[in-house]
Amino acid sequence: MQASTTPLVQLTNVRIERGGRTILRDVSLQVPQGSITAVLGPSGSGKSTLLAALTGELRPVQGEVTLFGKPIPTGNRELLEMRKSVGVLLQGNGLLTDLTVGENVALPLRAHTRLPVAVRERLVQMKLHAVGLLSAGDAWPRELSGGMARRVALARALALDPPLMIYDEPLTGLDPIASGVIMSLIQRLNHSLGLTSIIVSHHVHETLPICxxxxxxxxxxxxxxxxxxxxxxxxxxxxxxxxHGRPDGPIPFDAAPRARTA
Incomplete structure (x- = not known):
């Protein structure tokens, strides 16, 4: 299923800290171009910390993170430019309640491009069509089900045609049917648009089949x-x-205090 063996994302001997505490250590991994990669782990294992490192929100204290073959830039302008190539679907959706569905999807286009209004509107229609919500462009976020809101957020994340998509717990709060729809969309869009996708999740059985x-x-x-x-x-x-969700084993129910670095 992978389109290329060239790593689009690569971490080499990375250590990441928060507040002086080591959250992840000695992390080395590759994400091949065109692949769907699942990052799985129990709550509190550091999945969201890894996501923050991929978007440049957190800087590793050791090692290197590269996207598209280049280290994540340190300058604000360069970092903003890089982030245009990374679509992120947040678990909270982040839809603005005082904007319609179409206006929400148009936000990245208005913020980062100078496209004519007619072109923006056409692109919004295309993105909503891609997630099966073309007829919902004039709806308000409060009128949407949880699954529909997640799909609108997905359409917005795709607005700038990013080659890399990161999904942060995309199934949180969704029923089994809505979860199935979202996972099917992720798989279909990844292959039809030639994306590379990273799914950060603890939903093992829903995520594995598409990865x-x-x-x-x-x-x-x-x-x-x-x-x-x-x-x-x-x-x-x-x-x-x-x-298998066993309560007893190497992963403790009560997390041990994280050791502070020297």
């Missing part, structure tokens, strides 16, 4: 990187505990 690669994070680092089939075949007690 090319799985990266599992636990206990402050990467504990697995490979295919979904290899993950499910693994006999590692930690992976077995996570996959």
């Amino acid at each position: 090319d690669q799985v990266i599992a994070i636990a206990n402050g680092g990467v504990v697995f990187q490979g295919s979904p089939a290899a993950l499910e075949a693994s006999q590692d007690p930690l992976l077995q505990q996570f996959l």
